[in-house]
Amino acid sequence: MCSGETSVLNLLRKGNKELIKELNRSLVIDRVRLQGNISRTDLAKETGLGLSTITNIIDELIKENLVSEVGTGDSQGGRKPVLLKFNGDFGIIAGLKIEMQEVKMCLSNLEGKILHKQQFSYSHGEANKLAQVIIDKLECFIECNECASKLVGIGIATPGLVDRESNEVIYSPILKVDHGDLKPIGMYFDVPLMIDNDANVFALAEKWIGLGREYRNFIGVTVGAGVGSGIVIDNMLFRGDFGGAGELGHITIYQGDRLCYCGQRGCLELYASDSFLVNEAERMVSIGVPTLIKSYTPITPESIVMAAQNGDVYAQELLVKQGENLAIGIKNLVHLFNPEAIILGGEGLREGEFLLKGIKKELEVHFFIKHPRKLQFKTSQLGEDVWLIGACALVVSHLFKVPIYK
Ligand SMILES: [Zn+2]
Structure with a gap:
């Protein structure tokens, strides 16, 4: 019994030798890549690997030109540590x-x-x-x-x-x-x-180079022609069974209401995307609302934002409403995933003043509001290259x- 267990264990260990080597190598590359300017000793501390293992892996990575030495750090009493950097090029x-x-x-x-x-x-x-x-x-x-x-x-x-x-x-x-x-x-x-x-x-x-670096758990929300979200849990993107997780645009916010192209009724996208703005603005103009929007042909999301910036209260209210609708969807995500932050982006954000006003107003109240750790709400700083x-x-x-x- 005992020897059987031992041999199975040995087999497992033997079979996994290459995997363990690959795991260690990946751990080291990842740490150098994400942290930059790190010494071999600190790498050993942070990965939990022995210093000789780290030295062997680093020698190999330097030979392959994936990592290079970039000078020395401050001494902690002994020799100044040599710092390592991932070669991004x-x-x-x-x-x-x-x-x-x-x-x-x-x-x-x-x-x-x-x-x-x-x-x-x-x-x-x-x-x-x-x-x-x-x-x-x-x-x-x-x-x-x-x-x-x-x-x-x-x-x-x-x-x-x-x-x-x-x-x-x-x-x-x-x-x-x-x-x-x-x-x-x-x-x-x-x-x-x-x-x-x-x-x-x-x-x-x-998560890679934007505001998400600060958070282990956050949700990226995009608004524009559609509405979507990318959910990061424990630093990993949560994709669901086949990749469909985060379809924020197709959660139901008004049951039995307007028909969405996906076949359902009352999807959030019908009330929070660019088409919501244009459809509502066209409806206002058609019933004779005295809005500046009527001077723009055709009516576009950009023209609605422009009218709002020129002081048109109808355009302003419409953008605020879009923000409130979007925030209803965001709140559902907040309650399901309890993220540290929401990071908003997408071409629909534009200058964003009135849309953000609507979102913030609606996000002021949610179930976690009494907890001392507050939900952070941020807008992406990566621009259209995101x-x-x-x-x-x-x-x-x-x-x-x-x-x-x-
Ligand atoms: Zn839908």
Whole structure:
């Protein structure tokens, strides 16, 4: 009995030797990458690995040019410690954001520093062969910037439902096109291809180099043509069973009300997205409300914001209402996940003054309000590059993920 147990244990240990080595290596790379300027001794302390293991791993990483020595730190009594830094220029990532009739592309280093950007339009006729269109444009973009030999992966952010296992866009009503299969892009360039929905990508960008770095648990909320969210729990993006978690736009806020394109009635997106603004403004104009909005043709979300900034109370109230509606959805997330922070972003934010007023007003009351630890509400500082950064983050989190989580 005893010897049987021992042999099984030995087998397990033997079988896992390589995995343990890989785990340790990933732990070290991740710590150097995320912390920067760290000594071998501190690495040993923080990872719990022995100093000789750390030394061996670091020697290997320096040889591979993934890590370099960058001078010395302050002495704690003995010799000054040599500090180590992750070499972010070791590889190049291509990040893409697919939008309606347009694709944005970037080339970034492994630390989220965007080196080159480009965008191109595609016609309705090209939508069915989007993978080939992207391959042609991306190849040219990469070659023009002489990055082909350093390319380590491609990340794509797209609206809609993405199956994480198959790496396929299942459904994308906003694009109103069938993407077909984007996998040929990864096969053509012979690098890992990671695809995810744009709200998840937004949250990943915030976690990587944005405000999300401060929080273990936060939710990124995006507003614009659609409404979405990316949920980060214990520093990991929560994707649900197949990648559909965080579909904030399709939670029901008014049962039995307006019909959403998803087939349900009363979805939040009908009351908090750009189309809510335009539909409501058109309705106000049609019934003769004396709003400045009527002087804009066609009515767009931008023109509504402009009217509000010019003192039009009807436009202001409409934006506040949009914010209150969005906050009802946000509160549902807060009660379900008890996050430390909500980070808001997306093209629908615009100048945001009145929308934010509505959100903050509605968020003033929730079940956790009496707890001393207060919910933080922030707006993203990453600008319109957030999607491209997040697309690159998809690749980085794939490349450097500790293998046990793969
Ligand atoms: Zn819906």
